[in-house]
Every structure is written in structure tokens, then in C-alpha cells.
Amino acid sequence: SNKVWKFNGDDKELNIEDRSDRFLYPHLDKFSLQLFSPVSWEAIPGTKLQLEDWEYVTCMKHLYLSSEGMHSGQRGFIVIGTNFNYGEDITSRGHIKIYDVIEVVPEPGQPLTKNKIKTVYDKEQKGPVTAISAVSGFLVSTVGQRIYIWQFKDKELHGIAFIDTNVYTHQIHALKNFLLVGDVYQSINVLQYQQDYRTVSMISRDTAPLEVYACEFVIDNGHLGFLVTDVDRNLSMFVYSPETKESMGGQKLVRKADIHLGQHVNCMWRVRAKLTDPSSNQRVLTANEKKHVTWYATLDGALGFLLPMNEKVYRRLLMLSNVLTTNLPHTAGLNPRGFRTLRNSRKDLRNPCRGIVDGDLVFMFVDLSAAEKAEFARKIGTTTAEILDDLAELDRNAAHF
Helix, strand or coil, X not given: CCEEEEECCCCEEXXXXXXXXXXXXXXXXXXXXXXXXXXXXXXXXXXXXXXXXXXXXXXXXXXXXXCCCCCCCEEEEEEEEEEECCCCCCCCECEEEEEEEEECCCECCEHHHHEEEEEEEEEECCCCEEEEXXXXXXXXXXXCCEEEEEEEECCEEEEEEEEXXXXXXXXXXXXXXXXXXXXXXXXXXXXXXXXXXXXXXXXXXXXXXXXXXXXXXXXXXXXXXXXXXXCCCEEEEEECCCCCXXXXXXXXXXEXXXXXXXXCEEEEEEEECCCECCCCCCECCHHHCCEEEEEXXXXXXXXXXXXXXXXXXXXXXXXXXXXXXXXXXXXXXXXXHHHHCCCCCCCCCCCCCCCCCCHHHHHHHHXXXXXXXXXXXXXXXXXXXXXXXXXXXXXXXXXXX
């Protein structure tokens, strides 16, 4: 593109730059929205929406917002946050776009055309829209350095509450009326939206600087944790624990567990742990009613998951991983324990907490010979059957794919 926006004192204007034939013009990214069929993964004809030039999509989610016409009181919409990236001289502005997928009479011979996409709301905001979510049927969005809570009513967004944030918020996750907010430089904050008072307030935060890649909740029955991945390829878990001394009465989040993954994680999501045994389809795992598996995807193309487990199983598998570290030959003679220890590019006065068992290592136990299994089980004071039961239970909990 040979077009460039320039600031001319009070407004911006579009200039066309003419250079010689040898000059390489910069490429301009163009974004679009396209619906696909979940049955055949084909693109649905007539549902492609082209966004404007210079408009970048920063976030997109399918959110349930309050809708008066629906029986449940909430309805699903596709919500997109964008930013107009004109250059460093011109103030960034973004749009919040809300789309509805509607059903129409399909064209003859084209059954996929029964769905169409309809723009319900599209207006400019005071700053770039960098993250979106929904809490209690209200839309949550980051506009510039503020988080706003909006009510979607009569095809308009009405502001309800706002709170100032740190540098650049790029992740917001909601659970009931709690919000987990990830900042690109200033770690994570936990916010609470109180519907009765229509206010949003900060409950707690991690005060140490951390370049967050992704964050998500960890749910284990009545316990809640906050999972964070960072630029140093670590995965850390924080908890809200106001009774401990280091949390300063709940103002600071306490780091409870950490592990070095060796890969950048930029995406996480939660799935409830399996309630049925995959081999027999019998409902056996009643303890998993409120336990969630947190899955993650890495920039190297790997998939992995984090699964909460009880103290007894954790102790047994931790001892097993220590025995396997010392007694098994490892790739290139490298030490798994040393590799999995938290790494920091900047000086950190906190010690690594560990607290996460390396699944890749303990599952090597399954491939050992019967004599080695018996020997290692004897060393940690248990039986082979008990260890295999624990590993099978973990595998069963996360057998989603």
C-alpha cells in the first residue's frame, strides 16, 4: 500500500506516497469475519464480513449478554474488539462490534445458507478495545487503560461501571461475578463486579512485574486458583489467601505452584473433568462434579493440561518423580528436575514453589519392565498397582479428546 495517514494539526489526513519503481511498499493487513459450518467445516456462503482498512481485530469471543426476549434472560452474540492502527502520530481508537447469527430460509440446493450474520452494534470507542468478556449478562471490555462494564439494551451499550487498570490489558476471563485480568507487563488482577451496587472493585493482585501471555482459572471443588503463563515460558498458579502473612490481608495474591514448560503458552481454556469412565461409559467419578481440567495450547503447536489432585496422590507421584529422575537415563543426560524449575530473566527474590508434578516424567513409569516397576514402587513404600491406578485415574479425568 502506498497510502499513509498523517497528522495535520487538528485531524488526520490520508496521503498517497509516490516513490520509484524500486521502492518496496509496506503490506497492509486486512481482517475479515467468516462463519464456518461445524458439521463439514466448510465456509458458509454470504457470511464473510470485511473490516475496514487499518482496522485490526484484537479480540473476539462468543458471549452471553442479557436479552429481554429470551426465556433464560441471556442470548449468545459474537463480540469483536478492534483497533485502528494508523501509526504513532495518531491517537488509537477502536470499535466494539456485536454480531448476531440468525436463521433464514436457505437457498435451493445450498443447505449451508440457512445462517446469516447480522450487525447489531458497531460504534467507535474512546480508545483501542483490547480485551472482552461477559459477567452476569453484562459486557466487559477494555477501552484504553480502563475496564468498562456495559449493559446491552435496545441495540445500544450503556456504561454501568469502570475501573482504571495498568499498562495494557490483553486478557479478561470471567467466573460468576469475578474477573481475572491479565496485563502485558503488570501480571494479573482479580476484580469483582457487585450487581446490587453496580460497582467493580479490585480484590487482589500480584504485585511483582510479570509479562503475562495467558491466564485462566483453576477449579478444584471449593478451591479456586489463578493460572498464568509468562514470557519466560513458565506456568505459575496463584491463590487468594487473606489469612496468610505474605498476602498482606488479601491485597496480594500468593504464588502456590510453578513449573517451567519450555514453550510459550498463549491460549488456555477450562473443561469439566470427565464424569464417565471412557472404557465402560459408566458414571463413576462423582468427585469430579466441580473439578475442571485447564487445557493449554503453545506456540510450538503442543497441547497440554493441568489437573488438580488430592494430597495423597500428589505426595505419591512426587516421590515417584524424584525416584525416576535419579534412576532413569534421560535424553542427552539432562535433568528433568532442573529443567522444570522456574526460570526468571529478571532477579526475583522469591524461591520457586514447585508444587506441580511433571506428567511426562511420571507416565514413563508405565513403559518400564515389571521388575523395575516393582523396584521403584518398593523404594517409595507403595505397590505397582497403586501407582498404575493413580495414573489411570489422572488419564481418565482428562480423556476428552
